[in-house]
Amino acid sequence: MTSLHTLLKTNVGDGRAPGAVALVARGDRVEVEAVGSADAEGTTPMRRDSIFRIASLTKPVVAAAVMMLVDDGRIALDDPVAPWLPELAAPSVVRTPSSPLDDVVPAARPITVADLLTFRAGYGFPSDFSLPAVVPLFTELRQGPPQPQLVAAPDEWMAALSRIPMLRQPGEAWLYNLCSDIQGVLVARVSGSPLPDFLAERIFEPLGMSDTGFAVPPADLDRFTGYYRAVEGGLELVDAPDGQWSAVPPFPSGGGGLVSTADDWYAFARMLLAEGAAGGRRLLSPESVRQMTTDHLTPAQRAQSTLFLEGQGWGFGGSVDVEAVDPWNVPGRYGWVGGTGTAAHLVPSTGAVTVLLTQLEMSGPTPPGVMREFWRYAADA
Template sequence: MTNLHDTLQANVSNGSVPGAVGLVARGDRVEVAAVGSVDVDGTAPMARDSIFRIASITKPVVAAAVMMLVEDGRIALDDPVGQWLPELAKPTVVRTPGSAVDDVVPAARPITVRDVLSSRAGHGFPSDFSLPAVQLLFSELKQGPPRPQLVAAPDEWMGALSRIPLLYQPGDAWLYNTSSDIQGVLIARASGRPLPVFLAERLFEPLGMTDTGFEVPADKLDRFTSYYQADEEGALELVDAPDGQWSSLPVFPSGAGGLVSTLDDWHAFARMLLAEGTAGGRPLLSPESVRQMTTDQLTPSQRAAGTLFLEGQGWGFGGSVDVEAIDPWNVPGRYGWLGGTGTAAHITASTGTVTILLSQRAMSGPTAPDLMRDFWRYAAAV
């Protein structure tokens, strides 16, 4: 059987990625490999503590923070979010998903915290990105690949969101991404603390996630990887350098995909979830909150409609949940997600397994690239 190093190295050797780090853990047995370089020029070798833009594996972290506020009694799952987000207090909905943005009807009921946590608030990406209401998410909110310095401040962002009609009635459909950004604003307003401060105080500091945040300080830039996308010929072109968009704190800290982190930092978060919300003997979340996060919240029809992103699986709070073994790596109950910057992280409570893969090549679409699938196959076989 090949090892983790060789699995990752094969994708570096064929030119798919400049480098990658991976972790496969079951209980106390942890296998880690770092291969390739931090950039295409080979400036420095990839290392276990290299820092990456983790994109959408930010989502489970932010969902956990929302559940902390639920446990604090500041919000409740079935509360209308309009109490804290008045911009969403009286939403309108396009008459049909393909309708013009001025062909709307009132929402049948308020958007709740549960809707936002389960990505069923009515805003977000369906399978068809060309729909008029979806186009406004790109043009007005800068939804899409993370570009932190280009997004408006939270109040201005929420104002723009309030002028975009919902694509579906609250609770009716799973839609990707936007709900996680709404969660970030909800956390800040309900807690009275900026999102970066709340996450640092309640999650990152207790878990020892010392390299996780919305910016990379100057004294850590030497560990920060460069970020690339492939051109039409497959050559890697630079999207963001270490001194680029993550070198200063953005005005909009994105709960959908704004964090940077390391392999061991996300592993610390994963271990907390596997320990039913406990870290170092200190409870951060209740077992019930972890159970809700990691349990599929969708109906069969909602799962089917989300196939472009979910590939037939379900969605909990902030991450996907495997509901069937479609591929060798799918284990019912596996929870986690993947990020458009080339990242993936999952836990499986039934086996005590954590798998984390961090690379620096943008995904070309919602479908997981070969590197991820090779990594998952390896993790399922060991």
């Protein structure tokens, strides 16, 4: 079988990602490889503790934060979100997904905490990004590839969201991404702490995730990778280490704003595998972990979401493999991929964890070949 080192080496350089860090863990056996460089020029070798923009690998972390508030008794899954998010107290919904923005009806029922966690609140991305109710998500809310310094602060962002009609009725359909950003605002308002502070106190510090946050301190910029996009003839720098993640942004994105390392995300995954416990301390209840890692979609909702989901369901903050449709597809596997070239999963039934971090932007929602090769390697390891 091809070694992990060889697999990574064959997928870096020559217009592909400059480097990569991969971690495969099964029980106490942990394999980690770092290959290539942190920059396209090849001047900084990739390291095990290199820091990456993890994009949508932020989503499971923020979902865990919501569930901590559920465990605290501050909110409940069936609670309407309006007391904390009054901007969503009386949302309108376009009459049909293709209707113009002014052809709306009232929401049939309130949006609940569970709606946000399952991505069925009515806001988000369907298969067609050109629909009238989807376009403002890009233009007004800055959804899409992360640009943290360009997004408005939470109160202003929520005010803009309140002026955009929902695409579907609450509970009706799975729509991607936006609900995680709303979850981040919910956590801050319910807890009374800014999202970065809450995550640091309740998740990062207890788990020793010292390199995870919404910005990279100046002292650690030498470990921060560049972020690139493939263009004709090579790579284009999207963000340098001293760029948009060098300061805490106005809007800490619960959908994709975190930076992290392979070992930090592994620490988060181990906590979930231990049913919410770490270092003799319980961060989440076993029931909350079970809710996070269980598919909540109907077969019809899964079937409508093939642009993002490939035979998977959705838990809280990540996908859940429902059936083995590929050699790497393990029923019950929980995790997700990030548009900056990242992927992380865990398998509760086996205790396996896989983390792959690159710095090359994905060209679309379909995972690239290197991720699939990595998952197949991990499945056979």
